[in-house]
Amino acid sequence: MKVRLHDQFWQPKVRQTVQETIPYQWKALNDEIEGAEPSHAIENLRITAGEKTGAFYGMVFQDSDVAKWIEAAAYSLRHSPDPGLEGVIDAVVDLMKRAQQPDGYLNTYFTVAAPEQRWHDFAFGHELYCAGHLMEAAVAYFEATQKRTFLDMMCRYADYIDRVIGPDPDKMRVYCGHEEIELALVKLYRITNELRYLNLSRYFVEERGKQPSFLKEDPGFGAPSKDRWFELDYHQAHDPVREQHTAEGHAVRAMYLYSAMADLAKACGDETLTEALRKLWHHVTSKRMYITGGLGSQGHGERFTIDYDLPNDTAYTETCASIGLVMWAFRMLQLETDSRYGDVMERVLYNGMLSGMSLDGTRYFYVNPLEVHPAVTQYRHDMQHVKTERVPWFGCACCPPNLARILTSLDTYFFTQNGTTVMMHLYASNESTFDVQGKRLILHTDTRYPWDGEIRVGLELDEAVSCTLSFRVPSWCRTPRITVNGETLDLSAITEHGYAQINRQWMNQDEILLHFAMAAERIESNPKVHENAGKVALQYGPLVYCLEQADNGPDLTDICLPVNAEFEAGYRDDILGGIVVLSGQGLRSDPSWKDELYRPVIREDRSVSVLAVPYAYWGNREPGEMTVWIRSK
Amino acid sequence: MKVRLHDQFWQPKVRQTVQETIPYQWKALNDEIEGAEPSHAIENLRITAGEKTGAFYGMVFQDSDVAKWIEAAAYSLRHSPDPGLEGVIDAVVDLMKRAQQPDGYLNTYFTVAAPEQRWHDFAFGHELYCAGHLMEAAVAYFEATQKRTFLDMMCRYADYIDRVIGPDPDKMRVYCGHEEIELALVKLYRITNELRYLNLSRYFVEERGKQPSFLKEDPGFGAPSKDRWFELDYHQAHDPVREQHTAEGHAVRAMYLYSAMADLAKACGDETLTEALRKLWHHVTSKRMYITGGLGSQGHGERFTIDYDLPNDTAYTETCASIGLVMWAFRMLQLETDSRYGDVMERVLYNGMLSGMSLDGTRYFYVNPLEVHPAVTQYRHDMQHVKTERVPWFGCACCPPNLARILTSLDTYFFTQNGTTVMMHLYASNESTFDVQGKRLILHTDTRYPWDGEIRVGLELDEAVSCTLSFRVPSWCRTPRITVNGETLDLSAITEHGYAQINRQWMNQDEILLHFAMAAERIESNPKVHENAGKVALQYGPLVYCLEQADNGPDLTDICLPVNAEFEAGYRDDILGGIVVLSGQGLRSDPSWKDELYRPVIREDRSVSVLAVPYAYWGNREPGEMTVWIRSK
The missing domain is CATH 1.50.10.20 (Glycosyltransferase)
Structure with missing residues (x-):
């Protein structure tokens, strides 16, 4: 391999x-x-x-x-x-x-x-x-x-x-x-x-x-x-x-x-x-x-x-x-x-x-x-x-x-091979060569993953090869779809332990399309995780997102995502070298807070734009707060 | 004094x-x-x-x-x-x-x-x-x-x-x-x-x-x-x-x-x-x-x-x-x-x-x-x-x-005295004797405070006394009312720095009634207090309340108070030797959680009864969780 x-x-x-x-x-x-x-x-x-x-x-x-x-x-x-x-x-x-x-x-x-x-x-x-x-x-x-x-x-x-x-x-x-x-x-x-x-x-x-x-x-x-x-x-x-x-x-x-x-x-x-x-x-x-x-x-x-x-x-x-x-x-x-x-x-x-x-x-x-407030983090023992x-x-x-x-x-x-089964675990554009019972199998994979869940796998064969190509169906994908040469497969029939197993005689230039649609999604924690109660994390495909102060201002804990807020994913080449950001509307507490610590509840939240970036990219701009888990209501 | x-x-x-x-x-x-x-x-x-x-x-x-x-x-x-x-x-x-x-x-x-x-x-x-x-x-x-x-x-x-x-x-x-x-x-x-x-x-x-x-x-x-x-x-x-x-x-x-x-x-x-x-x-x-x-x-x-x-x-x-x-x-x-x-x-x-x-x-x-999860608290360094x-x-x-x-x-x-001004700072039934320019002033205070904000102050005088009786108007009281011998005072006219100053010639058996109505109230924190974002504390009069596992079961962070939930205050002589409890309806996450840490958000909260006890009384029953700040939405 x-x-x-x-x-x-x-x-x-x-x-x-x-x-x-x-x-x-x-x-x-x-x-x-x-x-x-x-x-x-x-x-x-x-x-x-x-x-x-x-x-x-x-x-x-x-x-x-x-x-x-x-x-x-x-x-x-x-x-x-x-x-x-x-x-x-x-x-x-x-x-x-x-x-x-x-x-x-x-x-x-x-x-x-x-x-x-x-x-x-x-x-x-x-x-x-x-x-x-x-x-x-x-x-x-x-x-x-x-x-x-x-x-x-x-x-x-x-x-x-x-x-x-x-x-x-x-x-x-x-x-x-x-x-x-x-x-x-x-x-x-x-x-x-x-x-x-x-x-x-x-x-x-x-x-x-x-x-x-x-x-x-x-x-x-x-x-x-x-x-x-x-x-x-x-x-x-x-x-x-x-x-x-x-x-x-x-x-x-x-x-x-x-x-x-x-x-x-x-x-x-x-x-x-x-x-x-x-x-x-x-x-x-x-x-x-x-x-x-x-x-x-x-x-x-x-x-x-x-x-x-x-x-x-x-x-x-x-x-x-x-x-x-x-x-x-x-x-x-x-x-x-x-x-x-x-x-x-x-x-x-x-x-x-x-x-x-x-x-x-x-x-x-x-x-x-997963959460940083620089002043607190730097001070606290x-x-x-x-x-x-x-x-x-x-x-x-x-x-x-x-x-x-x-x-x-x-x-x-990326791959493991077990006899005549070739398993693809991760997705990224690559060219990979396998020996299947003495025959050469080349997979040409093209994708914009993780920014996009469309994956094209083209086969290059010297001769027909009978084998199983097995693709991990990501658990984050709600509507996975796979076609071979344009024909949609019945995933429920061929998926075992989360892998779509496509067993056939493959021909040169066969084409497999994996449609692992990505969307901004809210994830919640088991209620036994006290730290995350009432909070959601944003995911997009395999990426966990976070809020940074650079995009959302300070006091990130003040931001709350209403239950019906839509988050849109969009590629932005002007941020962090080019990433998919998630953007939507959130709420912040009303600006009437003065120099007081506690007060009877006033409910006059104001709407604010919220922008999330992949967690792995945080801390690459001016230092500031960051949080993965965001309040939700 | x-x-x-x-x-x-x-x-x-x-x-x-x-x-x-x-x-x-x-x-x-x-x-x-x-x-x-x-x-x-x-x-x-x-x-x-x-x-x-x-x-x-x-x-x-x-x-x-x-x-x-x-x-x-x-x-x-x-x-x-x-x-x-x-x-x-x-x-x-x-x-x-x-x-x-x-x-x-x-x-x-x-x-x-x-x-x-x-x-x-x-x-x-x-x-x-x-x-x-x-x-x-x-x-x-x-x-x-x-x-x-x-x-x-x-x-x-x-x-x-x-x-x-x-x-x-x-x-x-x-x-x-x-x-x-x-x-x-x-x-x-x-x-x-x-x-x-x-x-x-x-x-x-x-x-x-x-x-x-x-x-x-x-x-x-x-x-x-x-x-x-x-x-x-x-x-x-x-x-x-x-x-x-x-x-x-x-x-x-x-x-x-x-x-x-x-x-x-x-x-x-x-x-x-x-x-x-x-x-x-x-x-x-x-x-x-x-x-x-x-x-x-x-x-x-x-x-x-x-x-x-x-x-x-x-x-x-x-x-x-x-x-x-x-x-x-x-x-x-x-x-x-x-x-x-x-x-x-x-x-x-x-x-x-x-x-x-x-x-x-x-x-x-x-x-x-203000928050205890015994297993975590006992384990964590x-x-x-x-x-x-x-x-x-x-x-x-x-x-x-x-x-x-x-x-x-x-x-x-409870009191300070400055010349002919007697100031009452705290409220509890008591009998107090003052010397006002050589004259004896006895105040008989009767109240069920802090369970009730009704306070009766009866004067016992040997002779008429001209002095100022000054009462702290608690900041937690939304509708303070004071009567002297049945006559309601104009508090805005006589209140200075939060003290109602009643200056007059007092007669024996004059009666002052302080009506400091208490009600269950939600308090929120300044948004800069990250720990309390999206949470409320319950107060009743001077008392801060908390939830205990003994009344509400484990995983208290899972409890959320809907914005329109009414909390009722009621005296219960069967709990903790007799206290005012606050009770109402809250939400807990749906019971479909299985053995998983994270999942896409499902919104099927269920309604649960919530009972709060005064914070000062916590930890007097079987050991368990406690929290002052409660999630709110």
């Missing part, structure tokens, strides 16, 4: 990531961005390699920023070859090789700053987490270039880990507080066919949560665990994974664990893991997910809290958790075709993930709130984790390179 | 405070309440007196709990003589006398636990704060019993403080981080006529906020001041007091400062202080006061935040801040007759202050939130300061004895 995006929406972002973000982040890793928090990540490697003197600086998991950057750059090389960039990566890989220890260990913090602490702090040390990101990077770089150096280094590292950690009596029976190596080892297994890597991943996942937990004795666990938001459930270590039916703890950790479980379920054909994942999926998406696809309701512990607790202004909704949800959703689609997964993947991609990056690709949100404007870099810089790697690999999330 | 309350509302609470709360709190101070956090306050005194061994335990300001308890008990002796209680107080005073140091200093923490730290930590040491509370207690006890021992002890203490602190070059030029001694010294001055005490108070107030601030060099200031919510403004030390036009910092500290400023304005005839207070009053009440009269929007720093930031679920609204606001309001009324002050005093007394105590007088709220049920005592137990002292002195807040 080979997918080449050439659409109006994503491809410019991918190109920008390749042309701007990856070079920018390379500078950031080298501390060359003025005004940004220093990274020191490359310098840490030089110090570890003995080529520079100085002290380690940064988070214990600083290496993972380099790893994710290489992974992103490697993905970009697949579709955007760049010998200069490849040379830079080769040089970093060489530097890493010199920093790798004789036994295969590679970690700048524990080598330079705390050598005596190696394998001591599994709860918060992030050693295996960093190893996992390095492995993912090595696999990606090998796949992009077929160069083995980095991959071999990481196999050495994995071999070393496999020698010292595991269920055997002479090994440490531990796992990492922050999941990541589990899914990385499955990737390493897939590329090397080395079953030991799969088994080690399986060990990590199955050991997790067994009681009594080794973490309780872990030196790193002590201090934070007195804080109840950092207990075992923070690490998804409160129960064996198959007995976890609710999503708990640190949201990114959880997403990486569930992704690894899905990988193992597929690699091992383990239905018990799939069954556990279905329950977790249902729980997350029906109790603890923001409408933007954001996850994590509390800054303290960057974590899930309790069911239906989804505060908009103090949300954590970390960009990395959104990325993790995309990863998990796509892996679920590899286990079973169900639009529940595809719909959420689309929701988070277009909203809670994309909001993490500025339009120009150089500024980031770590936290993606309980909102200090929320930034009201994107910033150029973070001391804890997990999100920017994570965004880069998902954008440069976005093409891999 | 002598006021004897005998009403249905307050008098039982005062009696309960005398009969239950004061004995209960005495036990608490002696660590005899099972399940309550220990106090150790009396034991600290014994250790300080050298009569027990052991370590100091408690907050640095633990002494103030004893002081406030004595003050409360002393007030109670005025109207409820009790030789047994008086004996207990005498014994404590004797114990204190033995604990007092030869130089007059009296503080258990700094004598027992940190003698070398005496006068070292003005920011957070609370030494002068504790001294102030002891002085207030001594004045109250002298006024109640004419016994001088305690008063003399405190004069010795004040003399000592005056010797070591002040503007002279040989003294420490400092003031206390927590205001309190300032107002206490004015009381001490009033009772002793010792001008030095007034001057010392004036020094404390006028020194405050001068820059550069000595606090910046204060050893106690260092650590917390790195936290910006504990900077100079936390202590109201950011500007000289006359230049402070916005209420900043720790809410209780602010209220005690403003009270002291009002005392000094009156004692010194200082109009510059009054003018500063008017600005502060306007700021607090038009920008930063909850509808309950609660103050302090943030738990971290127990403080004011920014204008219009009034979150209901994370509110701090400390009971002591409410009490402080009552104190300040009453002092403003002593400076100028204006119902702005009386209205707020009434608001806070009946709502944000009274909510601090359970109906049975033995359980307390420190924090008085940013709500850990909020208790969902009242508790028997606190490690930091400032509030319970503070409530006791204001309830036992409540009679003193």
Whole structure:
């Protein structure tokens, strides 16, 4: 399968990531961005390699920023070859090789700053987490270039880990507080066919949560665990994974664990893991997910809290958790075709993930709130984790390179193929080539998605091909219609689990038209979500919208949408580089308010124009208020 | 002036405070309440007196709990003589006398636990704060019993403080981080006529906020001041007091400062202080006061935040801040007759202050939130300061004895007299005796207030008296009407600054009827209060109402009051010991919600009965949700 995006929406972002973000982040890793928090990540490697003197600086998991950057750059090389960039990566890989220890260990913090602490702090040390990101990077770089150096280094590292950690009596029976190596080892297994890597991943996942937990004795666990938001459930270590039916703890950790479980379920054909994942999926998406696809309701512990607790202004909704949800959703689609997964993947991609990056690709949100009042947000102690404007870099810089790697690999999330079934999960103009039982199938997809739900898929075949083309019917579409060569299909007859399955002998130049009509729609929350009571969010196709002060003035909470207000969608090329805006009439309180706090109710609302923009685009103009949920009556 | 309350509302609470709360709190101070956090306050005194061994335990300001308890008990002796209680107080005073140091200093923490730290930590040491509370207690006890021992002890203490602190070059030029001694010294001055005490108070107030601030060099200031919510403004030390036009910092500290400023304005005839207070009053009440009269929007720093930031679920609204606001309001009324002050005093007394105590007088709220969802409140890190049920005592137990002292002195807040003008600020059945130019005036007030706004004031005179009787016309009353001997007065002609001034020659058995009709009313917030957008609060007379889960089921945010819904007020003796409830019809979302988080809007609200109870009474039945602000459309 080979997918080449050439659409109006994503491809410019991918190109920008390749042309701007990856070079920018390379500078950031080298501390060359003025005004940004220093990274020191490359310098840490030089110090570890003995080529520079100085002290380690940064988070214990600083290496993972380099790893994710290489992974992103490697993905970009697949579709955007760049010998200069490849040379830079080769040089970093060489530097890493010199920093790798004789036994295969590679970690700048524990080598330079705390050598005596190696394998001591599994709860918060992030050693295996960093190893996992390095492995993912090595696999990606090998796949992009077929160069083995980095991959071999990481196999050495994995071999070393496999020698010292595991269920055997002479090994440490531990796992990492922050999941990541589990899914990385499955990737390493897939590329090397080395079953030991799969088994080690399986060990990590199955050991997790067994009681009594080794973490309780872990030196790193002590201090934070007195804080109840950092207990075992923070690490998804409160129960064996198959007995976890609710999503708990640190949201990114959880997403990486569930992704690894899905990988193992597929690699091992383990239905018990799939069954556990279905329950977790249902729980997350029906109790603890923001409408933007954001996850994590509390800054303290960057974590899930309790069911239906989804505060908009103090949300954590970390960009990395959104990325993790995309990863998990796509892996679920590899286990079973169900639009529940595809719909959420689309929701988070277009909203809670994309909001993490500025339009120009150089500024980031770590936290993606659904409501911001800058003066309050900046003042209040309980909102200090929320930034009201994107910033150029973070001391804890997990999100920017994570965004880069998902954008440069976005093409891999559009399709899956299972024998003679080709499934299309996401919609954007692209040209994609498949091998169906030895025959070449090329799909030419053209669409203005997400600004328009009309999608044309033209087939290019060397000869007739019998296969099923399966298209996700988006749950937001009220009147989906599909034609093949002008003939309308009976969707109720062919739709299974939200996918329209068109099975026939396809001919060259067959044409499929997907009519997924988009319209401005009001969405309401379950009444158990106290924060959203009496409010609606505006959606248009896959996009969640928001109000910004730039368009609607201050005090956005004062705006109310009458029940009968029509919202019109219209493309505006003068706003935010060209977007579909939703516009209509709303109400604001009467202007007679004076310098008083409370008064008997006076009902003299006045009509005002209201303009909503896609949530992912907020914060790209002058700073101001923003809200996703709007009062309604 | 002598006021004897005998009403249905307050008098039982005062009696309960005398009969239950004061004995209960005495036990608490002696660590005899099972399940309550220990106090150790009396034991600290014994250790300080050298009569027990052991370590100091408690907050640095633990002494103030004893002081406030004595003050409360002393007030109670005025109207409820009790030789047994008086004996207990005498014994404590004797114990204190033995604990007092030869130089007059009296503080258990700094004598027992940190003698070398005496006068070292003005920011957070609370030494002068504790001294102030002891002085207030001594004045109250002298006024109640004419016994001088305690008063003399405190004069010795004040003399000592005056010797070591002040503007002279040989003294420490400092003031206390927590205001309190300032107002206490004015009381001490009033009772002793010792001008030095007034001057010392004036020094404390006028020194405050001068820059550069000595606090910046204060050893106690260092650590917390790195936290910006504990900077100079936390202590109201950011500007000289006359230049402070916005209420900043720790809410209780602010209220005690403003009270002291009002005392000094009156004692010194200082109009510059009054003018500063008017600005502060306007700021607090038009920008930063909850509808309950609660103050302090943030738990971290127990403080004011920014204008219009009034979150209901994370509110701090400390009971002591409410009490402080009552104190300040009453002092403003002593400076100028204006119902702005009386209205707020009434608001806070009946709502944000009274909510601090359970109906049975033995359980307390420190924090008085306006919205509680127990599961969320108990889970969330940013709500850990909020208790969902009242508790028997606190490690930091400032509030319970503070409530006791204001309830036992409540009679003193009803009237002020200025020459031949007698002003009635609060309404409750009482019998009050005044001396008007040597003639005795007795007012017999009868009312069911706050359940009913009909107030009868009968005059008992030995001979005709020419004077002005002035009655606050509550701002919540839409149709106030006053008759004298059956004749209706023209209120517009006689009302000044919200007080109906009836000036005439009064005869024995004259009868004044105040008809302050009460009705259920919806109140809305300034649109700049984001938290309350689209919501209303229900008021009835001086009472703010709330919804409780006990009456309305869970998910109170789901309830919406249609714009045309009528609310009926009715007395119900079967609820909460007898209260006026407000009942009407509201809407809840349709019951078709399944296990889903979001869906396109369906408008099928169903009608439900809604019952509201006075906010001050919430949390006296089974634990559950509560909200003051209710959605409206």
